[in-house]
Amino acid sequence: MTCRLPAETGVPISRWSCPELAREAARRGIATFVSASTVRRWLAEDALKPWQHRSWIFLTGPGFRLKAAQVLDLYARTWQGEQLGEDEYVISADEKTSIQARCRCHPTLAPGKARAMRVNHTYGRGGALAYLAAYDVHHARVFGRTEPRTGIVPFMNLVTQVMSQEPYASAKRVFWIVDNGSSHRGQKATDRLAATFPNAVMVHPPVHASWLNQVEIYFSVVQRKVVSPNDFTDLTEVRDRFQEFEDRYNAAAQPFQWKFTTSDLDDLLARLDRHTTDHHEESSVAVAA
Structure with a gap:
């Protein structure tokens, strides 16, 4: 449940918190009762933090x-x-x-x-x-x-x-x-x-x-x-x-210790390219299925 977006399961919130997860687990009958602190401990064991988010964007600009x-x-x-x-x-x-x-x-x-x-x-x-x-x-x-x-x-x-x-x-x-x-x-x-x-x-x-x-x-x-x-x-x-x-x-002031080089840029673009390719392949498989 934690690894699915709340909206996908009909819960009208943007992201999970431990109290929300505990409440939803009880509502679905997964547990008769579970406390938010228990949910927090379970998530910590698997390093899950559904209340956090990071944004990203595809690099689509020419050149x-x-x-x-x-x-x-x-x-x-x-x-x-x-x-x-x-x-x-x-x-x-x-x-x-x-x-x-x-x-x-x-x-x-x-x-x-x-x-x-x-x-x-x-x-x-x-x-x-x-x-x-x-x-x-x-x-x-x-x-x-x-x-x-x-x-x-x-x-x-x-x-x-x-x-x-x-x-x-x-x-x-x-x-x-x-x-x-x-x-x-x-x-x-x-x-x-x-x-x-x-x-x-x-x-x-x-x-x-x-x-x-x-x-x-x-x-x-x-x-x-x-x-x-x-x-x-x-x-x-x-x-x-x-x-x-x-x-x-x-x-x-001292100059900023800028360490990101063109080699790092090439590594980053290669990783993004692999991610994009994998994403498109997964989407194609899902559509075919």
């Missing part, structure tokens, strides 16, 4: 391997089979949207003995803004800015902020790794960047591969250390906090 390998090669300081020079840089950039200024109706209380920090649930809305960041992959330096919203102009403002200062202004090439968001999608975005800054090269990872973009790691740090829990008086305080954190981060 996935080629596009992903370009990004991974840049992290390894190579491009089209040649080593990058000292005057070539790799930037990972993206936007973090809709950061709200939530002014709590009662002050946040610092943690104390046997007490967690306490944040009032009720808040007033002080507006929202977007945080755009460019991360120098090999030098662990962040360039960020806040904008009222995302879009082509805000993104190009970020690019200009980086490319107008050294060492990027006089660099031989600066590679910009960006996702397929509307602010920097497709050939038009590539041409726009090159026309504005001839030494800038835009590189797009495959669709559904934001995990290849190292700036997302920085954004996860920002989410944990700056944004959550959100308690800002107004948008000015949000802007100031982001700038202050950026300065603090840059003062001590």
Whole structure:
């Protein structure tokens, strides 16, 4: 019963819990009575955790391997089979949207003995803004800015902020790794960047591969250390906090220890290919039966 989806057996829940399993076992007459703790112990013996779930997606974008390998090669300081020079840089950039200024109706209380920090649930809305960041992959330096919203102009403002200062202004090439968001999608975005800054090269990872973009790691740090829990008086305080954190981060940052290589990518794609093939074969057998 545990290894079947609840909906397949007419139970109107999305996933099993131990109390639900115990209740259903009694309803079906599998046991006159069984406690949730007993069910939990039985599941633990077989390492079953039906209350957990993981999402997945098929990699359907054209040229996935080629596009992903370009990004991974840049992290390894190579491009089209040649080593990058000292005057070539790799930037990972993206936007973090809709950061709200939530002014709590009662002050946040610092943690104390046997007490967690306490944040009032009720808040007033002080507006929202977007945080755009460019991360120098090999030098662990962040360039960020806040904008009222995302879009082509805000993104190009970020690019200009980086490319107008050294060492990027006089660099031989600066590679910009960006996702397929509307602010920097497709050939038009590539041409726009090159026309504005001839030494800038835009590189797009495959669709559904934001995990290849190292700036997302920085954004996860920002989410944990700056944004959550959100308690800002107004948008000015949000802007100031982001700038202050950026300065603090840059003062001590080290490059991320990126270990996923093109060899790992090939292994991953081979496993996915085997999984897809097995899945199609099983489906064909089921249909034939």
